[in-house]
Amino acid sequence: MSLQLTKSKALAFSLPALIAILPFLGACFYIFRFSISGEQSRIEGFSIQPYVDLMTPYFGRTVWLTLRLAFIATILAMLMAVPLAFLLTSLRSPFARRSLTIVILLPLILNLLVQAYGWILLLGPSGVLNSTLRSFGIIERPIFLLFNETGVLLGLVQTSLPLAVFPIVSSVRGISREHLEAASSLGASHWRIFFDVTVPLLRPGLFGAASIVFAFNASAFAIPLLLGGRRVQMMGIAIRDMISPLFNWSGAAAAGMILIFVTMITMLFAAWLARITSEKVER
Amino acid sequence: MxxxxxxxxxxxxxxxxxxxxxxxxxxxxxxxVIVVTIMSFSAADNTGFPPEALSLRWYSEVIAMFTTEDANSAQSVVSSTITSLVVAVIVMVISTGVCIPLAYVLARGDRRIRSGMELLFTLPLVFPLVILGIAFLLIAESLRLDIGIWRIIIPHVALVLPFVLRNCLSAMSGISLEVEEAAVSLGASPLRAIWDIVIPMMKAGILAGLIFALIISFNEFTITFFMYTVDVSTLPIWMYSRTVSSLDPSTLALSVFIIVADVVLIVLVDKLIAGRASLF
Incomplete structure (x- = not known):
């Protein structure tokens, strides 16, 4: 019958989308090719020099700072994401649920500049926090929470929180209430149920969410640019500096490849961790 | 219990x-977001908290910025807003236009091909935006491409494809082959059956994808930060260059307009996909 999906029809229907994603694939290939280029400013010959040049204490510190901030931000985001997911799934009123969804989702979607303005107004030297503390006489000089690691950390937690909450919500929906009721009827306390029943059931979802959040935070650019000043050199910023004042394009490409590699390793590690821990539960 | x-x-x-x-x-x-909104109503020139008096002066300032066109500056707020909107609309149309037929094929076709393609089209979501921005910049610079506004549109399309495809796919999931067969048995051509039966049934998902693409493209900063030129610059870039040294309250009023637009659009998406699919 004519409704059968023929090969040519399938190809004709998917071709536009494939053309649309082609520049992205081209960009992925290009950045890889540039990272092994023999010249700094154009693609010519092959060399691993761009990678060798990155083996400096300076770049090592940048990688370490990036991993550390991304890790702390991921832990903080997960600590708040699980309770938020519980709250979101237990709200009865559709209006409350919808409002909470929007509040959580907005930071991911909204123009990052607007959010950076918000943090500057909140935490800046004459911002809400400092003027409140000063008017109560708690502090005399403003405390600096911006343009250092604290500011970047807050921004990272805020923008990555939605990426953690929504996958966890779907795994929370998958938990059958019978498990909880069984544990409760056997006399387990709320904390006991949480650690012995809920968390093991959620584990694959938790690792999945955490690895996405980590990858997102490790490759953050706008937040450290806007909230970190010049002082918090995360990898995104370091890569930009290689492009813009230094014109070291092959070096930037190599640093980019390292960033992609680091995030991929983390995601694979999280998937592996999820697998071995869930095997332990089954046994 | x-x-x-x-x-x-x-x-x-x-x-x-x-x-x-x-x-x-x-x-x-x-x-x-709350603090930005409160401070935009401040009557003072600075951004000290709490505002001593409330006023709408920064809002009228924003409106004045948009109505009194400064023809001399190439990077006026009007031209970057127009660029932002044009880019967002083109991105929205292209991404949805290519995703509808793809979603149809994936929903009707082989399951293995489907999961492979879904993976391929999720890649832009997990790929670091900085690297993407730099990669597109390197391509555009080293090939000396002069493609005007398309230097922003092309990366944006790649960026929104995962969201749009997911919405179109979940819209396809409830549509069985039988409705098409019914149309064909009544004399419609297979293409006509898709156009007149399947696409109207996908409407909610398509609209959600359209709006998603619009919001993401309009708010995108990182890739555009690398790709913008003096002639082609978007609203977030204009806001960045204006506030890189200090923050002035009229930008906050402008931010509130953006917040309101985003919230309205997200509410719309949420209503459209109400409970049928997750936002991610």
């Missing part, structure tokens, strides 16, 4: 800790 993840009564420290952390999360998500 009813047991829940969030006990409605009792629960002692467990309930307390869960609620406390959830409130922290809500505050971290919403405080910046």
């Amino acid at each position: 009813r047991v829940d993840l969030l006990p409605t009564e009792g629960g002692g420290t467990y309930r307390f800790v869960i609620i406390l952390l959830a409130i922290c999360g809500i505050l971290i998500s919403s405080l910046p």
Whole structure:
């Protein structure tokens, strides 16, 4: 019958989308090719020099700072994401649920500049926090929470929180209430149920969410640019500096490849961790 | 006894800790937006808190910025807003236009091909935006491409494809082959059956994808930061270059317009996909 999906029809229907994603694939290939280029400013010959040049204490510190901030931000985001997911799934009123969804989702979607303005107004030297503390006489000089690691950390937690909450919500929906009721009827306390029943059931979802959040935070650019000043050199910023004042394009490409590699390793590690821990539960 | 993840009564420290952390999360998500909104109504010239008096002067300033066109500056707010909107609309049309037929094929075709293609089209979501921005910049610079506004549109399309495809796919999932067969048996051509039957049934998902693409493209900063030129610059870039040294209240009023537009659009998406699919 004519409704059968023929090969040519399938190809004709998917071709536009494939053309649309082609520049992205081209960009992925290009950045890889540039990272092994023999010249700094154009693609010519092959060399691993761009990678060798990155083996400096300076770049090592940048990688370490990036991993550390991304890790702390991921832990903080997960600590708040699980309770938020519980709250979101237990709200009865559709209006409350919808409002909470929007509040959580907005930071991911909204123009990052607007959010950076918000943090500057909140935490800046004459911002809400400092003027409140000063008017109560708690502090005399403003405390600096911006343009250092604290500011970047807050921004990272805020923008990555939605990426953690929504996958966890779907795994929370998958938990059958019978498990909880069984544990409760056997006399387990709320904390006991949480650690012995809920968390093991959620584990694959938790690792999945955490690895996405980590990858997102490790490759953050706008937040450290806007909230970190010049002082918090995360990898995104370091890569930009290689492009813009230094014109070291092959070096930037190599640093980019390292960033992609680091995030991929983390995601694979999280998937592996999820697998071995869930095997332990089954046994 | 009813047991829940969030006990409605009792629960002692467990309930307390869960609620406390959830409130922290809500505050971290919403405080910046709330403060920007409050401060935009300030009557003062600076951004000290709390505002001593309230006024709408910064809003009238924003409106003045848009109405009195400064023809001399190439990077006026009007031209970057127009560029932003044009880019967002073209991105929206292209991405949805290519995703509808793809979603149709994936929903009707081989399951293995489908999961492979879904993976391929999720890649832009997990790929670091900085690297993407730099890669597109390197391509455009080293090939000396002069493609005007398309230097922003092409990366944006790649960026929104995962969201649009997911919405179109979930819209296809409820449509069985039988409705098409019915149309064909009544004399419609197969293409006509898709156009007149399948696409109208996908409407909610298509609209959600369209709006998603619009919001993401309009708010995108990182890739555009690398790709913008003096002639082709978007609103977020204009806001960045204006506030890179200091923050002035009229930008906050402009931000409130953007916040309101985003919230309205997200509410619309949420209504359109109501419960049928998750946002991610």
